[in-house]
Amino acid sequence: MDVIVIGAGAAGLMCALTAGQRGRSVVVLERAGRIGNKILISGGGRCNFTNRHAGPENYLSSNPEFCKSALARYLPADFLALVEQHGIAWHEKKLGQLFCDHSSREIVEMLRREADAGGVRFHTSTEVGAIRQTATAFVVETSRGAFATPRLVIATGGLSLPKLGATDFAYRIARQFGLNVLPARAGLVPFTFSGPRLEFCRELSGISTACRVVSEDGPAFAEQLLFTHRGLSGPAMLQASSYWRPGTALRISLFPDGGARAWLEENRGSGAQLHTLLARRLPQRLADAWARERAPLRPLRSYPTAELDALGQALENWLLQPAGTEGYATAEVTVGGIDTRQLHSKTMEARAVPGLHFIGEAVDVTGWLGGYNFQWAWASGHACGLAV
Numbered sequence: 001m002d003v004i005v006i007g008a009g010a011a012g013l014m015c016a017l018t019a020g021q022r023g024r025s026v027v028v029l030e031r032a033g034r035i036g037n038k039i040l041i042s043g044g045g046r047c048n049f050t051n052r053h054a055g056p057e058n059y060l061s062s063n064p065e066f067c068k069s070a071l072a073r074y075l076p077a078d079f080l081a082l083v084e085q086h087g088i089a090w091h092e093k094k095l096g097q098l099f100c101d102h103s104s105r106e107i108v109e110m111l112r113r114e115a116d117a118g119g120v121r122f123h124t125s126t127e128v129g130a131i132r133q134t135a136t137a138f139v140v141e142t143s144r145g146a147f148a149t150p151r152l153v154i155a156t157g158g159l160s161l162p163k164l165g166a167t168d169f170a171y172r173i174a175r176q177f178g179l180n181v182l183p184a185r186a187g188l189v190p191f192t193f194s195g196p197r198l199e200f201c202r203e204l205s206g207i208s209t210a211c212r213v214v215s216e217d218g219p220a221f222a223e224q225l226l227f228t229h230r231g232l233s234g235p236a237m238l239q240a241s242s243y244w245r246p247g248t249a250l251r252i253s254l255f256p257d258g259g260a261r262a263w264l265e266e267n268r269g270s271g272a273q274l275h276t277l278l279a280r281r282l283p284q285r286l287a288d289a290w291a292r293e294r295a296p297l298r299p300l301r302s303y304p305t306a307e308l309d310a311l312g313q314a315l316e317n318w319l320l321q322p323a324g325t326e327g328y329a330t331a332e333v334t335v336g337g338i339d340t341r342q343l344h345s346k347t348m349e350a351r352a353v354p355g356l357h358f359i360g361e362a363v364d365v366t367g368w369l370g371g372y373n374f375q376w377a378w379a380s381g382h383a384c385g386l387a388v
């Protein structure tokens, strides 16, 4: 056999079918009982399979140049063409996010058919043990015996969702072959809070509102925020979580388009209290709770200018310091991982270990919420599949 791919997730499947269709003899080893497990549960069962606008700026990496080559050579339009070729109905939800109309299963079936067309062989329910290198091959010990190959692709993903079988396998193999692994953390994950702030979130659990959030030195995300019984979630918070560092605060604007101070000024003559006015812009219960924390119970017209300035400021710069995140148990991705400085960006091959490749979420490239992570899996898998 020419190539072994370990891991039948998005990246491994794309790599295997690309190499197979180039005439390579490919075997895929997967420990789960079926292929594409994460694809099946993705996007609420409808798989947000790509994002029309995916570009290098939508990814976190300590080496931001790395993802450019693969992303430029396999575009969202390329994956969409494949989806259409297979007659899969799709729709654009918002912000360039493309979903199946019916089921994620269609994406897995499509990849399976493409892999079959390339003669790819699958071994599911296969535990992979030790890997060693001889003068001519990598030898992979498995529960089905040993396999030898000159080209080995590690596509076993990151640490998120251990209940689906996520392991640190890729990091262990990288270290075994002398590659550096950057610290990993949970990304696209809800925040948890403690103390009075947790009580605040609990009281509002289930309420969602539009916001604009900035975490650390990350970009601003204008999306929905959702209060939960553990803290904050919703797309805005998931996006911010990938950039968040413990001990730092989130900066949230409840007026995502700005203009809070001007709006307060417009209403300055009002005899209404702040919470009543705020309920015109925010869910009532949030308006009540937010105003109760910082505004005295009197009509807005009695507020001095300095107090209105402070309120306008607070509405657009509400600082909240999470206690932590819900961690890998609910995280959609792992931020960090195998240091891309040690990989060739065109082929995903380890510079110091010819024949050994790493793709997908295992490497230190993490996309935003909205189809970007699958696009990286397709693009890195495709780049590797053309090279092995």
Ligand SMILES: Cc1cc2nc3c(=O)[nH]c(=O)nc-3n(C[C@H](O)[C@H](O)[C@H](O)COP(=O)(O)OP(=O)(O)OC[C@H]3O[C@@H](n4cnc5c(N)ncnc54)[C@H](O)[C@@H]3O)c2cc1C
Pocket: 006, 007, 008, 009, 010, 011, 012, 029, 030, 031, 032, 035, 036, 037, 038, 039, 041, 042, 043, 044, 047, 048, 049, 050, 126, 127, 128, 155, 156, 157, 158, 160, 161, 164, 165, 166, 167, 169, 331, 332, 333, 359, 360, 361, 362, 370, 371, 372, 373, 374, 375, 377
């Ligand atoms: C709930 C959820 C929803 C998501 N929704 C979306 C979405 O809609 N859009 C989007 O872009 N991204 C989404 N993501 C992120 C996306 O699923 C991942 O970024 C992507 O699946 C990564 O692909 P991968 O092939 O690198 O890894 P994975 O998909 O994790 O695949 C790795 C494979 O390797 C196998 N494996 C692991 N260890 C071994 C081993 N030792 N031996 C053999 N096999 C092994 C695993 O069983 C798995 O099949 C979601 C993630 C989650 C958790």
